[in-house]
Amino acid sequence: MTVRLREALHEAADEVPGYLVYERALATARRTRRRTAAATAAVLVALAAMVWSVPVGQPGGQPGGMEPGSGSGALPDQIWKPPIGALRVTDPFPMGSAALLFTGMRTMGSDEDGTVGAVGAEADRYRVLHVGYIKSAGHVVLLSPDGTRLAYPPEGDGTAPRVDIVDLTDGSVQQIPAVAAGSVSTQPLGWSPDGRGLVVIDSVRVDAERSSYRNVLSLVEPDTGTTVHLASAPDTSSIVPGYAVAFAPDGQKLALQVDDTLTITDVAGTPRQTFRLPPDEILAGKGAWSPDSRAVTVAKRRGDAWTLATIDPATGAPLGDLDVPAVSGVAAIRLLGWGPGGAALVVAYQPTPEAARTTTKIEERILYPNVRTVRLLSLAPGAAAPITRMTAPIGVSAVDVADGLVRWGGTRVAEPPFVRLGPRFWFWLVVAVALGAAVLGGRWYVRRREVSRR
Amino acid sequence: MGEAGEFNGEFHQFVVQRSRALSRTAFLLTGDHQLAEDLLQAAFARTYRHWRRIRGDQPEAYVRRVMHHQHISWWRRRRVTERLTAAPPERPGDDPSIAATLRVTVAAALQQLTPRQRAVVVLRYLDDLTEAQVAEVLGCSVGTVKRHGHDALRRLRAIAPKLVDAPRERSVR
Numbered sequence: 225m226t227v228r229l230r231e232a233l234h235e236a237a238d239e240v241p242g243y244l245v246y247e248r249a250l251a252t253a254r255r256t257r258r259r260t261a262a263a264t265a266a267v268l269v270a271l272a273a274m275v276w277s278v279p280v281g282q283p284g285g286q287p288g289g290m291e292p293g294s295g296s297g298a299l300p301d302q303i304w305k306p307p308i309g310a311l312r313v314t315d316p317f318p319m320g321s322a323a324l325l326f327t328g329m330r331t332m333g334s335d336e337d338g339t340v341g342a343v344g345a346e347a348d349r350y351r352v353l354h355v356g357y358i359k360s361a362g363h364v365v366l367l368s369p370d371g372t373r374l375a376y377p378p379e380g381d382g383t384a385p386r387v388d389i390v391d392l393t394d395g396s397v398q399q400i401p402a403v404a405a406g407s408v409s410t411q412p413l414g415w416s417p418d419g420r421g422l423v424v425i426d427s428v429r430v431d432a433e434r435s436s437y438r439n440v441l442s443l444v445e446p447d448t449g450t451t452v453h454l455a456s457a458p459d460t461s462s463i464v465p466g467y468a469v470a471f472a473p474d475g476q477k478l479a480l481q482v483d484d485t486l487t488i489t490d491v492a493g494t495p496r497q498t499f500r501l502p503p504d505e506i507l508a509g510k511g512a513w514s515p516d517s518r519a520v521t522v523a524k525r526r527g528d529a530w531t532l533a534t535i536d537p538a539t540g541a542p543l544g545d546l547d548v549p550a551v552s553g554v555a556a557i558r559l560l561g562w563g564p565g566g567a568a569l570v571v572a573y574q575p576t577p578e579a580a581r582t583t584t585k586i587e588e589r590i591l592y593p594n595v596r597t598v599r600l601l602s603l604a605p606g607a608a609a610p611i612t613r614m615t616a617p618i619g620v621s622a623v624d625v626a627d628g629l630v631r632w633g634g635t636r637v638a639e640p641p642f643v644r645l646g647p648r649f650w651f652w653l654v655v656a657v658a659l660g661a662a663v664l665g666g667r668w669y670v671r672r673r674e675v676s677r678r
Numbered sequence: 679m680g681e682a683g684e685f686n687g688e689f690h691q692f693v694v695q696r697s698r699a700l701s702r703t704a705f706l707l708t709g710d711h712q713l714a715e716d717l718l719q720a721a722f723a724r725t726y727r728h729w730r731r732i733r734g735d736q737p738e739a740y741v742r743r744v745m746h747h748q749h750i751s752w753w754r755r756r757r758v759t760e761r762l763t764a765a766p767p768e769r770p771g772d773d774p775s776i777a778a779t780l781r782v783t784v785a786a787a788l789q790q791l792t793p794r795q796r797a798v799v800v801l802r803y804l805d806d807l808t809e810a811q812v813a814e815v816l817g818c819s820v821g822t823v824k825r826h827g828h829d830a831l832r833r834l835r836a837i838a839p840k841l842v843d844a845p846r847e848r849s850v851r
Contacts, residue, residue, distance in 0.1 A: 226802075226803060226831065226842065228840075228841060228842060229799070229803050229831070229834065229841055229842050230803040230804075230806075232780060232783075232784050232841045233706065233784060233799070233800070233803050233804040234804065235780050235781075235784075236706065236780050236781040236783075236784035236785065237702035237703075237705065237706060237804055238702075239780075239781045240701055240702045240705040240706075240711075240714070240781070241698075241701065242697040242698035242701045243697060243701045243704070243711075243714065243715045243718050243719075244697075245693075245697070245715055245718050245719040245722060246690065246693045246694075246697075246722070248719045249693070249718075249719045249720075249722030249723040249725075249726060250723070250726060252719060252720065252723035253722075253723040253724070253726040253727050256723065256727065257727065671685075
């Protein structure tokens with residue numbers, strides 16, 4: 225029944241000429257290819273712009289819990305490990321001031337991970353610094369009192385030891401060569417309250433054969449180059465970074481602990497008083513001086529509990545335990561400073577199960593493989609128990625907080641990263657895609673030229 | 679001759695050899711020479727972009743597939759202004775050529791079908807494809823092809839009965 229339709233269609237089609245569209249079709253195809261390439265490039269550019277304008281994995285914005293009137297940031301109530309591909313502190317997009325630094329095993333992947341994480345003071349902007357082998361925040365990597373700089377000893381071969389100071393506001397690095405003659409290694413021990421001075425410890429060879437060394441403590445002013453000798457001690461002496469130096473709030477005096485000896489000295493290097501501390505007592509940390517400079521705080525270990533007590537810096541006489549809650553079940557505590565209402569802010573080092581049973585010396589108890597995680601605790605006068613101010617993931621074994629934030633005492637609610645991928649990851653992804661597009665574009669261009677020649 | 683020259687030569691040869699047949703299909707799909715040229719040009723352009731992949735695998739079938747899908751796409755964009763009418767809007771009258779008269783009649787009748795119906799008619803009765811082949815070209819099931827074919831014939835009988843054989847009368851047992 226469709227014979228007639230078939231015939232009609234063929235008869236009608238026979239009258240249709242063959243359309244000469246070859247050249248136009250080629251032109252259309254080439255134009256389409258150009259537009260596709262242009263659109264792809266535009267998408268890549270837009271993607272790159274989006275990546276740089278919206279730091280993925282690092283939520284910005286104002287901190288939710290910051291109390292009004294501070295204007296100088298606040299302490300996050302939680303930290304996370306840095307996103308994969310987080311920006312570095314020296315990258316072109318500086319973070320400004322940091323609230324804290326943290327370090328630990330597997331911070332960025334490997335066990336002995338020498339990555340320092342920095343968290344912004346105003347928001348959860350994460351930056352990282354690779355320092356070679358693992359170096360603990362607050363002990364070897366130190367945040368300046370205003371949170372704008374960090375000091376650390378870079379890896380070296382011992383021929384030119386130095387301390388690097390990274391400015392977090394612009395990413396620049398200031399190199400401070402070792403100040404002691406014959407130094408084979410140097411590292412920072414503490415910032416002065418105004419951020420101008422830095423106490424450093426050098427390991428100095430004593431004889432040409434390098435058979436023995438001495439520890440030399442000095443106060444240096446990086447901007448002026450001024451150096452003051454503070455103390456010397458045999459290399460067998462125990463100087464525990466993070467506990468060995470505490471500046472008085474006025475910056476004119478400091479307490480130094482070498483072995484069990486506590487020395488009060490002025491910034492000119494003149495020792496004023498020297499005391500011996502009982503066993504299981506140690507200078508409490510960089511915040512050991514009371515806000516009025518009338519007392520120096522020591523951390524006392526009683527079994528698995530730690531308490532804070534004070535001594536008179538003029539006489540060394542005990543002034544008694546502070547009326548703050550003890551911290552139990554931890555490997556150690558370290559006093560960062562004093563917040564509103566006289567509350568002490570301490571780092572609590574929670575031991576691994578194995579370390580809790582075996583380690584005794586403080587330098588071993590806070591060693592990164594022996595620390596499961598850390599918490600920041602507020603020990604308020606008269607309180608029954610510590611108040612947790614900040615938590616960290618398993619593996620974070622050390623933390624340092626800017627002194628300004630410790631005094632301010634503000635806490636903000638931290639926002640977890642939206643995704644665990646940072647700007648560097650996206651940047652390199654875009655670069656890889658762009659390179660792939662360039663290769664494809666190049667092949668297309670070569671093919672097109674060959675076609676044109678024909 | 680380089681790879682690109684060979685590539686271009688193959689495509690040129692294909693266009694030269696198959697332009698006539700594909701032009702006829704394009705015209706019956708669109709019913710208009712200008713639209714048919716544009717349709718064929720677009721189909722060839724797309725074929726050229728993918729020539730490296732399809733040149734060894736029935737490129738003509740690919741061109742037909744592109745033409746039919748492109749035509750349906752165009753129809754969807756224009757359908758606001760196009761309306762199907764009960765009778766052909768264009769009737770042969772002044773054309774002195776019988777063949778031209780037939781061409782206009784066929785084109786006008788096909789324009790009264792939906793693009794899918796038109797595609798099925800052209801593929802089945804001009805290109806002589808089987809229903810399965812039509813289904814493959816249009817990317818639909820054989821059942822859909824049957825339904826579109828049935829609807830198309832019924833409509834053509836209504837608007838241009840001379841183009842279609844008279845239906846057989848059912849035998850009465």
